[in-house]
Amino acid sequence: MRKKIWKNFLGLSLAVALLMVALATSVLYVTFDRQLDAQLKQEAVLMASMLESTPNNLPFLENALFTNRITWIAADGSVLYDNQSSAKTMSNHLQREEIAEAIESGIGNAKRVSQTLRDEQVYYAVRMTDGTFLRLSASQKSLGGMMWQMLGWVLLGFACITVLTGLISRRLTRKLVAPINAIDLEDPLGNEVYDEFSPMLRRMEEQNRKITGQVQEISARQGELNALIGSMREGLVILDGKQHVLAMNQSAVEILGSGGKKSDHHKLWEYHRHPDLRRAVEEAAQNGNAKAQLSVSSREYVVNASAVDGNRGMVLLFQDCTERNEAERARKRFTANVSHELRTPLTTIGGYAELMQNNMVKPEDVPSFAGRIHGESMRLLKLVEDILHLSRLDEGFAHGTRQNVALDQVANAAAQGLFEAAKAKNVSVSVEGSTGMVSGDAVLLEEMLRNLIENGIKYNRDGGTVRVLLSESAEACLVSVEDSGIGIPKEHCDKVFERFYRVDSSRSKETGGTGLGLSIVKHGAEYHHAVIALESKINQGTRITLTFPKA
Numbered sequence: 001m002r003k004k005i006w007k008n009f010l011g012l013s014l015a016v017a018l019l020m021v022a023l024a025t026s027v028l029y030v031t032f033d034r035q036l037d038a039q040l041k042q043e044a045v046l047m048a049s050m051l052e053s054t055p056n057n058l059p060f061l062e063n064a065l066f067t068n069r070i071t072w073i074a075a076d077g078s079v080l081y082d083n084q085s086s087a088k089t090m091s092n093h094l095q096r097e098e099i100a101e102a103i104e105s106g107i108g109n110a111k112r113v114s115q116t117l118r119d120e121q122v123y124y125a126v127r128m129t130d131g132t133f134l135r136l137s138a139s140q141k142s143l144g145g146m147m148w149q150m151l152g153w154v155l156l157g158f159a160c161i162t163v164l165t166g167l168i169s170r171r172l173t174r175k176l177v178a179p180i181n182a183i184d185l186e187d188p189l190g191n192e193v194y195d196e197f198s199p200m201l202r203r204m205e206e207q208n209r210k211i212t213g214q215v216q217e218i219s220a221r222q223g224e225l226n227a228l229i230g231s232m233r234e235g236l237v238i239l240d241g242k243q244h245v246l247a248m249n250q251s252a253v254e255i256l257g258s259g260g261k262k263s264d265h266h267k268l269w270e271y272h273r274h275p276d277l278r279r280a281v282e283e284a285a286q287n288g289n290a291k292a293q294l295s296v297s298s299r300e301y302v303v304n305a306s307a308v309d310g311n312r313g314m315v316l317l318f319q320d321c322t323e324r325n326e327a328e329r330a331r332k333r334f335t336a337n338v339s340h341e342l343r344t345p346l347t348t349i350g351g352y353a354e355l356m357q358n359n360m361v362k363p364e365d366v367p368s369f370a371g372r373i374h375g376e377s378m379r380l381l382k383l384v385e386d387i388l389h390l391s392r393l394d395e396g397f398a399h400g401t402r403q404n405v406a407l408d409q410v411a412n413a414a415a416q417g418l419f420e421a422a423k424a425k426n427v428s429v430s431v432e433g434s435t436g437m438v439s440g441d442a443v444l445l446e447e448m449l450r451n452l453i454e455n456g457i458k459y460n461r462d463g464g465t466v467r468v469l470l471s472e473s474a475e476a477c478l479v480s481v482e483d484s485g486i487g488i489p490k491e492h493c494d495k496v497f498e499r500f501y502r503v504d505s506s507r508s509k510e511t512g513g514t515g516l517g518l519s520i521v522k523h524g525a526e527y528h529h530a531v532i533a534l535e536s537k538i539n540q541g542t543r544i545t546l547t548f549p550k551a
């Protein structure tokens with residue numbers, strides 16, 4: 001801007017100066033020219049009359065002191081006398097403009113420019129009574145000559161103007177620009193600048209308001225988006241076209257780890273080097289999308305990689321599928337176990353029935369065979385009942401009724417139901433203490449306690465005891481089933497609640513066990529928000545305690 005102002009200022013100054021010089025020179029030239037004209041005319045007329053009144057013309061001319069050139073020309077145009085040249089060598093002057101004019105009107109003048117154009121010669125000729133002509137001439141600077149003469153000064157003047165305008169324009173620019181530089185763009189209307197700036201400042205204020213509004217809106221949306229992405233359970237990673245991480249949410253950081261990186265823009269491989277992840281990303285870069293299974297610190301993830309906008313970027317979504325996979329595996333295990341468990345009694349039943357059908361059983365053995373078939377079919381029935389029970393519990397016990405249940409009554413009923421079984425095993429069952437009400441399903445609760453008491457009887461010694469101990473605290477109702485049986489080895493304690501898990505398979509089957517009893521207890525406890533605790537000592541006994549929240 002300063003340069004522009006300086007240039008304009010300088011241009012203007014020089015133009016003005018040039019104009020002034022041209023004007024002054026022209027005025028001077030015209031003035032001098034008129035002056036010389038008048039002077040020369042006057043002198044020519046005076047000289048002519050003096051010459052006419054003098055008898056000795058030539059000596060008069062020769063002796064006169066003239067600064068101007070004087071020429072005396074005969075009527076035929078030949079030069080009679082010239083004070084600056086030899087008259088003899090001079091050509092005939094009859095055709096000269098001033099002489100021709102003097103012949104016509106008695107007096108004539110002419111102006112001739114020198115070859116260099118810098119000087120011009122002014123002539124005045126007067127026709128005298130004897131027909132001769134007296135001509136006076138003087139030289140003066142032509143307009144161009146005058147200018148040429150002044151050129152040095154003019155250039156000096158221009159140089160001064162250039163320096164001066166440089167200095168002035170610098171000061172001027174500083175003064176002009178200072179208020180503009182001081183404009184507070186944050187508060188355009190709070191500035192006191194030139195009036196001409198007011199529309200611009202108003203526009204700025206309007207723009208500022210618009211921008212602030214838009215920025216607020218964008219930040220709010222960004223905040224919402226970040227909160228949304230941040231709270232996603234799925235890991236989200238956004239890559240650029242060169243597989244540099246542009247953004248990753250907290251879940252992704254937890255899955256891949258930050259790798260000690262405080263900022264993004266690192267290659268994805270610097271976070272995690274899993275070959276399947278790399279393969280998925282490379283495949284997605286080629287085909288648009290790809291899937292991979294990833295196992296990171298005992299969790300399993302499905303990674304969906306999708307290239308965006310012709311591989312200018314990529315979105316990776318990590319979904320935790322540990323539970324789903326585990327459930328799938330459990331389902332497969334369960335199906336295999338169920339088939340196996342069902343096949344065993346059915347094979348036995350089928351085998352015995354076939355023998356009887358082919359009369360291969362002695363009549364006296366028939367009751368025993370029929371008894372075994374009955375026993376196996378009972379076991380089968382129990383198994384099917386337990387499986388159905390478990391599948392109902394798996395579905396969240398949708399049909400269960402939740403009501404206040406007196407745990408004392410349930411415990412007594414369960415113990416009563418097993419009286420015969422206990423007697424057969426020579427085990428005494430007792431219910432001791434009392435407790436409060438729990439919120440739940442009476443049938444399921446009785447089933448749970450029956451399973452525990454039944455286990456206490458089954459895995460007991462001859463003459464052993466099973467004690468059902470009821471108690472309560474301020475917030476909880478407790479039921480413990482304590483037996484004096486064989487106990488559970490420590491390494492099996494965590495697993496006995498799994499489906500079909502048995503410590504001693506043959507003993508369990510012998511006693512009609514299905515391997516599902518404790519599983520039902522575990523699921524039932526979950527349904528009732530109860531906590532299970534198991535304590536056991538080999539050959540001393542087992543105690544399983546259920547702690548229910550009070551109704």
Ligand code: ADP
Pocket residue numbers: 451455456459483485486487488496497501502503504508509512513514515516517518519542
């Ligand atoms: P089962 O029908 O085989 O009894 P459960 O699920 O009820 O199935 O029990 C799982 C396994 O835990 C049993 O096979 C048994 O080995 C062990 N178990 C359960 N309760 C007791 C107990 N009170 N004493 C000793 N072992 C037990």
